[in-house]
Amino acid sequence: MTAARTPAASGPSPSRVTELFQKISYLQYPAMLAALAYAMKPAFTGIAGIFDDANYALLYMGIGIGLSSLQDPKRTQNEVSRKVWQDPRKGFLFLCLIAGQAFVMMVAGLVGSYFASDSALNQLSLGLFSLGLGMLGLLKTAIDMYEHHRLDKNATDARHPVQETNA
DSSP states (O other): OOOOOOGGGGSOOHHHHHHHHHHHGGGHHHHHHHHHHHHHHHHHHOSTTHHHHHHHHHHHHHHHHHHHTTSOTTSOSSHHHHHHHHSHHHHHHHHHHHHHHHHHHHHHHHHHHHHOSSHHHHHHHHHHHHHHHHHHHHHHHHHHHHHHHOTTTOSSOOOOHHHHHHO
16 A cells, blocks of 8 residues: 655645745846846947847846746845835835836837837837836736735734744
């Protein structure tokens, strides 16, 4: 006879998976550095190929922002972030800003791609669309953070990451 499988034995625990995604989210920083490098490249090499560099900058920014959405929404990154998400009005305003930015970038990217007369503008529009998609992922994480840290819905105060690891 085989022993009955416990739920814990069937796979990694949710906290381990969450921690793995939290660690993967740190890849946002190299992606953002690559975006910064492409954004600054025309300043050092001249404006030849500026549309390609801008497209790559937008693509890497979209990837970086998308990777940031893998972070644990139960944690805040800093004190300012914690204060924004705890206040229902500030949190809602911030969610509206993220949603508006994502929508504008995606619509501008799609419309720009549709009406672009040359390949460079088409690629730039698709880079803008990619950035909008990354912002959409960020919006999902921001909604989770807003729901988890709101003081008007949660009886306990959302703790700072340093306090979370020490608790």
